[in-house]
Amino acid sequence: MNSTIRLTYRIIRSALDVNTISFLILLPVGYLLIMGLMMGSIIHSFNYGGSNLSYVSFIAPGIVADQILMGGSMAGWVLWSDKRTGMLEQIFSMPFSRFQYQLSNLIAMILVTFGGALIMILVAIPFISINITAYGFLLVFIYLVLGTLTFGSIMLALGATVRSNQVFNVISNIMFFVVTFTSSVFYPITSQTPRPLAMAAMLNPLTYVVDGIRGAFLNTSGVADIYYIAVLVTTSAIFMAIASYTYKRIKLSATV
Amino acid sequence: MNSIEVSDLKVSYDGKKYVVDGLSFDVEEGEIFGFLGPNGAGKTTTIRVLTTLIKPTQGIVNVLGMDVTKRGLEIRKRIGVILQQPSYEWNLSVEKNMYIYATLWNIPRSQVKKRIDELIEKFDLAEIRKVSAADISIGQRRRLQLVRELIHDSELLFLDEPTIGLDPIARKNLLTYFKSLAKDGTTIFFTTHNLEEADFLCDRVGIINHGRLYAIDSIDNLKATYEGDRTIEVLVNKAPERLAEKLKSRLVGAVVDGTFNKESPIKIVTNKVPDAMEIINEYIKEEGDSLLWLNIKKTELEDVFFKVVGEQQNE
Numbered sequence: 001m002n003s004t005i006r007l008t009y010r011i012i013r014s015a016l017d018v019n020t021i022s023f024l025i026l027l028p029v030g031y032l033l034i035m036g037l038m039m040g041s042i043i044h045s046f047n048y049g050g051s052n053l054s055y056v057s058f059i060a061p062g063i064v065a066d067q068i069l070m071g072g073s074m075a076g077w078v079l080w081s082d083k084r085t086g087m088l089e090q091i092f093s094m095p096f097s098r099f100q101y102q103l104s105n106l107i108a109m110i111l112v113t114f115g116g117a118l119i120m121i122l123v124a125i126p127f128i129s130i131n132i133t134a135y136g137f138l139l140v141f142i143y144l145v146l147g148t149l150t151f152g153s154i155m156l157a158l159g160a161t162v163r164s165n166q167v168f169n170v171i172s173n174i175m176f177f178v179v180t181f182t183s184s185v186f187y188p189i190t191s192q193t194p195r196p197l198a199m200a201a202m203l204n205p206l207t208y209v210v211d212g213i214r215g216a217f218l219n220t221s222g223v224a225d226i227y228y229i230a231v232l233v234t235t236s237a238i239f240m241a242i243a244s245y246t247y248k249r250i251k252l253s254a255t256v
Numbered sequence: 257m258n259s260i261e262v263s264d265l266k267v268s269y270d271g272k273k274y275v276v277d278g279l280s281f282d283v284e285e286g287e288i289f290g291f292l293g294p295n296g297a298g299k300t301t302t303i304r305v306l307t308t309l310i311k312p313t314q315g316i317v318n319v320l321g322m323d324v325t326k327r328g329l330e331i332r333k334r335i336g337v338i339l340q341q342p343s344y345e346w347n348l349s350v351e352k353n354m355y356i357y358a359t360l361w362n363i364p365r366s367q368v369k370k371r372i373d374e375l376i377e378k379f380d381l382a383e384i385r386k387v388s389a390a391d392i393s394i395g396q397r398r399r400l401q402l403v404r405e406l407i408h409d410s411e412l413l414f415l416d417e418p419t420i421g422l423d424p425i426a427r428k429n430l431l432t433y434f435k436s437l438a439k440d441g442t443t444i445f446f447t448t449h450n451l452e453e454a455d456f457l458c459d460r461v462g463i464i465n466h467g468r469l470y471a472i473d474s475i476d477n478l479k480a481t482y483e484g485d486r487t488i489e490v491l492v493n494k495a496p497e498r499l500a501e502k503l504k505s506r507l508v509g510a511v512v513d514g515t516f517n518k519e520s521p522i523k524i525v526t527n528k529v530p531d532a533m534e535i536i537n538e539y540i541k542e543e544g545d546s547l548l549w550l551n552i553k554k555t556e557l558e559d560v561f562f563k564v565v566g567e568q569q570n571e
């Protein structure tokens with residue numbers, strides 16, 4: 001068996017426990033039901049891209065994107081936990097490259113996030129107007145992979161650099177909050193959006209993830225996807241490079 | 257052939273101070289080499305370089321004939337590493353910890369169960385086999401960490417204070433096992449603070465302090481060098497510095513520790529105990545002082561360090 005696959009297997013089996021995985025997979029469904037019911041009771045439907053859309057249909061792709069962010073933080077958390085239990089140093093002394101460890105961590109998160117998105121889509125079908133094609137499904141998968149690579153790498157770089165657990169948690173929570181609210185997860189970015197917010201959304205990789213997935217859900221994908229994907233390939237590459245750089249310099253035996 | 261070749265190795269973590277400062281030594285294939293030294297001497301740092309966890313700041317290091325800076329992955333395929341830092345999969349049982357480890361090492365499925373069952377039996381882990389690693393004692397975790405490393409074969413085994421926290425039976429059991437591995441051709445690089453252990457296991461030892469090797473020899477030769485030496489600890493009331501001075505100037509070949517004060521005794525390593533006693537008596541009479549504490553003991557590892565390092569400083 002290939003080294004990266006063995007490492008991925010290990011992360012799913014041991015660094016993440018069954019409860020965490022179930023939570024991650026079931027979270028989007030719960031999120032959708034609560035958000036859909038709660039927000040749907042005040043915002044019934046609105047005009048999006050020329051047609052009338054219920055809020056719950058609007059938010060569903062956003063939840064997948066949030067799930068990607070969550071998966072990203074988990075990647076950082078796994079690194080933290082491996083540092084704390086000494087497994088990181090041990091694995092680094094085994095026949096794996098550091099890049100393989102990083103990659104396997106991201107792959108594990110892609111699998112978990114994909115599982116969550118799949119279940120959410122299946123559960124949501126009766127409630128939302130979703131019009132996803134096989135091609136759209138492929139697009140969702142591509143956005144999910146690129147989103148996880150981007151945000152997972154950011155969190156891995158953070159996990160490799162920061163030396164205290166609290167600092168890691170605080171930064172990752174603030175980031176979660178800022179990244180979510182400056183993207184198009186909860187509201188569409190239109191000409192009426194305040195300029196600073198629109199600017200922030202444009203610089204925020206999550207916006208491209210959400211818009212791309214939303215297009216796939218509503219079957220409105222088109223040439224814009226090429227642009228979105230190009231942006232996300234670039235951010236993935238940059239942040240993965242940064243993460244592997246921090247890995248090379250990681251302080252060993254950081255016992256907490 | 258040499259399994260390990262280290263030439264003028266220097267390591268600095270902060271770019272200023274060398275914590276390993278010019279080490280050179282070889283370890284032969286099939287040899288059990290003991291690395292002894294006080295806390296902070298640089299043992300773990302050396303092991304990190306040899307296991308390719310960190311890069312040498314300076315010097316040439318070859319492990320199994322390969323340069324550690326260039327062929328890390330190939331080296332890591334052929335070595336086993338038990339780090340000083342404990343490690344375990346906290347939410348898996350002892351047995352599952354071992355299975356996951358076997359997967360990481362890509363041990364063929366057909367062999368895994370037999371191998372793990374044997375090890376569990378041999379190292380007395382049956383009782384905690386199904387218990388989560390989070391719920392076992394610290395010594396039991398150490399045992400798991402050690403036994404886990406025996407699932408895969410290695411040509412060269414690094415053991416960084418492997419027996420810390422083990423009970424005497426487990427300790428003996430493991431040391432005996434390591435010895436049998438060496439007999440079958442495995443090279444072992446081993447650090448410890450315990451001279452008895454080194455004595456039992458090692459063919460040769462190196463004594464390191466402040467990142468430098470102060471002695472490197474077979475156990476028998478080292479012992480012969482310090483045979484007949486005794487460590488005297490003496491605490492007096494009035495003028496310990498004067499007593500220390502007297503001892504230093506009149507006891508030929510002795511090493512007198514300069515770190516004493518009113519609370520901690522003067523320490524002398526010498527093979528001339530009667531002469532030393534005479535000097536102490538003389539001092540007491542001259543000063544009208546009283547003896548607060550006197551202890552004469554067989555020289556232990558600590559004293560060997562102290563003597564080795566002390567001699568180095570006197571030169």
Ligand SMILES: Nc1ncnc2c1ncn2[C@@H]1O[C@H](COP(=O)(O)OP(=O)(O)OP(=O)(O)O)[C@@H](O)[C@H]1O
Pocket residue numbers: 251252269270275293294295296297298299300301302340
């Ligand atoms: N990750 C690190 N970053 C900075 N300095 C370090 C690091 N690890 C060790 N040191 C320093 O390097 C020196 C040597 O440490 P090392 O761990 O090699 O000692 P040791 O001989 O293994 O000691 P012990 O018997 O306590 O295990 C010490 O002064 C220590 O403070």
Ligand SMILES: [Mg+2]
Pocket residue numbers: 299300301340416
């Ligand atoms: Mg050490």
